Amino acid sequence: MTMPARGTRADYRHFLPITTRWMDNDVYGHVNNVVYYSYFDTVVNEYLIRRDALDIHGGNVIGLVVESACRYMASLAFPEPVTAGLRVGRLGNSSVAYEIALFDGDADLAAAEGRFVHVYVDRSTRRPVPLPPALRAALEPLVVS
Known part of the structure; x- marks a missing residue:
């Protein structure tokens, strides 16, 4: 089995420095x-909250994780900083496939790459709903082909 090449910073659209503990x-x-x-969860939710695309406390629509994965290629360790890179691999009608890379400090090659899929649902019924316009608009700049 051939492993995909390690991602680089150029492959990602949004970055968040994370202080290890x-x-x-x-x-x-x-x-x-x-x-x-x-760390994956942090970069996704930081992005959405800062763009007013997700109201975690009172919004009618919430994202539920239905799939996740991670490939580990190099170790990260305290007290070194981590930079999380974010992109969207698929923007569906009610789901989003987020792709995340973790970089050791200023390194160009990812130490780890992962993904998780959110299905957006009605907070009360937990049934899938179309992505709200504000959420879709916030995510479109992150989409990669």
């Missing part, structure tokens, strides 16, 4: 694998 490291001296998913 002492508790992010595990007994092996690197950021624990589950923390990577927290």
Whole structure:
């Protein structure tokens, strides 16, 4: 099986610096694998909240994660900073496939690359709904082919 090439910063559209914390490291001296998913969640939600595309407290539409994955290519460790890169691989009617890379400090090659898919649903019924116009407009600049 051939692994895809490691992504670079040029492959991503939005970036967020993340400060690692002492508790992010595990007994092996690197950021624990589950923390990577927290970083993924952080860059996506930071992007949406700052663009008023998602009202996490009172909005009628919420995103539910239905799929996630991560490829680990190099270790990250406290106290080094991490930069999260974000792009959208697929913008559907009610779903979005977010693609995220984590870079060690200013490195150009991704240390890890992941994805997760949000299905946007009605907060009360949990049934899929079309992406609200503000959300779609915020995500369109992140779409890559």
